[in-house]
Amino acid sequence: MKAPSGAAQALAACKQLSIVYGHGDSAVVALDRVTLVVEPGNVVALLGRSGSGKTTLLHTLGGLVEPTTGTVEWRGEPLPSLDEGARRALRDRGISYVFQGANLLPFFTAFENVAFAARVSGGEADPALAPLALLELVGLGDKADHLPAELSGGEAQRVSIARALAQGPELLLCDEPTGHLDSDTAERVLELVEALQDEFGFALVVATHDPGVAARFPRAIELHDGRIVLDRVIA
Helix, strand or coil: CCCCCCCCCCCEEEEEEEEEECCHHHCEEEEEEEEEEECCCCEEEEECCCCCCHHHHHHHHCCCCCCCEEEEEECCEEHHHCCHHHHHHHHHHHEEEECCCCCCCCCCCHHHHHHHHHHHHCHHHCHHHCHHHHHHHCCCHHHCCCCHHHCCHHHHHHHHHHHHHCCCCCEEEEECCCCCCCHHHHHHHHHHHHHHHHHHCCEEEEEECCHHHHCCCCEEEEEECCEEEEEEECC
8 A cells, every 4th residue: 555755744634633422411422632643645544343433533534523622624724714615625526435335326327426426526527537447447347337226235335436536535534344245345345445545545544343454554543432542553
């Protein structure tokens, strides 16, 4: 996997981030004073059991969840300070998501799901991001006209990866991307994500409950009860 060389400006960062749901005695602390910096090209696993805060951190890092306290930044600028045009560009091209379920549009073919993402982001002008080219890249060129219901779980997840790449992201956030897959299919999906990161060089953050998955990545951050308890980097 590609890693950044030399010093680089942070791509996305959370600083002293806390997320609290509810009030008083019923309040639940999802994240507790978490600080995390992701630089261009970084490859990071967020490891933790269900309820550890890893998904909340992933979504907050991507601007989907507002912090209770602390800051979330994109290229050094606090996300709330970005104007609407900058936020739209960030949603459309800066950050892409791959969720645990493929979350494909059910009445769109594989090609149409990827083409829709490319059209929204403006990525269709780049031949490397053309829908059919991306489907071929993930090994599904022959399934372009298939609806999601006609695809296996692994195939649907590969379409969702192609859809995410159609946005030309600088940061790809994956939330348990192999959680619903059998071990053989999960291995193929992980190998695909790793190969695509190596080819395109985007920053990659993957949330997982599986230590075996986290061990594949050069950096693994373990969360427990909303706090970072371990930040391991393999040289």
